[in-house]
Amino acid sequence: MLAVVPPPVTVRVPAKVNLHLSVDDLREDGYHELVTVFQALSLTDEVTVAVTEEPGIEVYGEGEGSVPTGPENLAWRAVEALAAHVGRTGEPKVRVVLRKGIPVAGGMAGGSADAAATLVGLASLWNLDVTRDELAEVAAGLGSDVPFAIYGGTALGTGRGEQLVPVLSRHTFHWVLAFAAEGLSTPKVFGELDRLRAAGNPPRIGSHTPVVEALASGDPRQLALLLGNDLQAAAVSLRPDLRRTLRAGVNAGALAGTVSGSGPTCAFLCENAQSAVEVAAELSGAGVCRTVRVAHGPVPGARVVGGDDANRPTPPRVHA
Numbered sequence: 033m034l035a036v037v038p039p040p041v042t043v044r045v046p047a048k049v050n051l052h053l054s055v056d057d058l059r060e061d062g063y064h065e066l067v068t069v070f071q072a073l074s075l076t077d078e079v080t081v082a083v084t085e086e087p088g089i090e091v092y093g094e095g096e097g098s099v100p101t102g103p104e105n106l107a108w109r110a111v112e113a114l115a116a117h118v119g120r121t122g123e124p125k126v127r128v129v130l131r132k133g134i135p136v137a138g139g140m141a142g143g144s145a146d147a148a149a150t151l152v153g154l155a156s157l158w159n160l161d162v163t164r165d166e167l168a169e170v171a172a173g174l175g176s177d178v179p180f181a182i183y184g185g186t187a188l189g190t191g192r193g194e195q196l197v198p199v200l201s202r203h204t205f206h207w208v209l210a211f212a213a214e215g216l217s218t219p220k221v222f223g224e225l226d227r228l229r230a231a232g233n234p235p236r237i238g239s240h241t242p243v244v245e246a247l248a249s250g251d252p253r254q255l256a257l258l259l260g261n262d263l264q265a266a267a268v269s270l271r272p273d274l275r276r277t278l279r280a281g282v283n284a285g286a287l288a289g290t291v292s293g294s295g296p297t298c299a300f301l302c303e304n305a306q307s308a309v310e311v312a313a314e315l316s317g318a319g320v321c322r323t324v325r326v327a328h329g330p331v332p333g334a335r336v337v338g339g340d341d342a343n344r345p346t347p348p349r350v351h352a
């Protein structure tokens with residue numbers, strides 16, 4: 033009898049920006065206790081999972097050629113974690129194709145997004161009876177940012193960022209994103225913050241409550257005044273040229289700019305969609321970053337793409 037092979041499943045998954053990121057001291061487990069407000073953006077990766085006799089990962093787009101395609105890829109770790117969680121033994125016969133629009137090591141949680149999308153895609157491919165909450169528990173074992181990519185929207189994250197509650201956001205906010213030529217390592221940026229704090233007392237950003245209120249009001253001008261990130265000083269200390277990028281975005285007409293997470297991507301909040309296009313055009317010509325993108329948020333988390341979108345042919349190139 034012929035075995036029925038299920039068709040490939042494609043999942044679209046958003047990047048995140050941290051509207052607020054307050055970092056507390058280093059915990060004994062090597063993580064920092066933090067409070068963050070995440071927003072999921074329309075800048076996305078697409079992840080296709082398929083049953084195959086040749087398991088592995090292929091990467092296209094952002095990071096093609098530099099993102100690992102072996103077992104250290106976060107998407108492959110997601111395959112193994114979900115297989116173990118549901119008791120599937122042996123090497124998973126899965127091929128994962130990543131089409132990346134999210135910059136690598138950019139502070140926008142691209143690897144985490146791919147892991148989240150892989151979990152959601154496999155749940156469908158393997159026809160598993162699992163809830164989103166159960167997938168988020170598996171996700172938390174893969175990285176602090178992975179659960180948020182499962183849910184998307186706007187959310188308050190506590191603990192190491194993996195404990196989430198949704199936040200009411202009444203408005204679509206418009207962003208311009210400035211990608212840097214080179215990424216920054218998240219542990220290095222946390223380490224730099226510890227070093228700066230040991231050497232002095234860089235100001236801390238304070239409570240998240242005003243940001244949550246601004247989101248409920250839906251006023252981008254109010255929100256712009258409140259964007260804050262304790263990791264920004266550390267990212268700028270490691271990459272002093274980010275100061276110039278941040279200044280250029282505001283000079284181009286953005287309401288405010290912030291380093292996203294551990295950086296080096298800079299995110300600029302704009303008054304509306306038209307303003308975002310204008311800011312993006314001016315920033316592109318300013319010579320302060322590699323690439324500029326516009327995006328809006330909040331958008332939903334990892335979700336299966338239906339119809340024609342899902343049937344796009346896979347590009348022919350294969351990374352081992």
Ligand SMILES: C[C@@](CO)(OP(=O)(O)O)[C@H](O)COP(=O)(O)OP(=O)(O)OC[C@H]1O[C@@H](n2ccc(N)nc2=O)[C@H](O)[C@@H]1O
Binds near residue numbers: 053062065144174294
């Ligand atoms: C800084 C943030 C803000 O959203 O995002 P990115 O800038 O990486 O996108 C996150 O906290 C990153 O989350 P994620 O990238 O999933 O980090 P993980 O894989 O869990 O941890 C990588 C390393 O970062 C440091 N880390 C991470 C989270 C945390 N709360 N405290 C930490 O000190 C630790 O050194 C840890 O070993």
Ligand SMILES: Nc1ncnc2c1ncn2[C@@H]1O[C@H](COP(=O)(O)OP(=O)(O)O)[C@@H](O)[C@H]1O
Binds near residue numbers: 104106107137140142
């Ligand atoms: N699927 C993936 N996409 C991107 N990077 C990945 C992936 N899997 C593992 N990595 C590794 O994780 C590091 C952090 O990547 P990423 O999640 O893009 O950045 P950030 O933590 O700044 O948001 C990269 O330098 C890369 O070596």
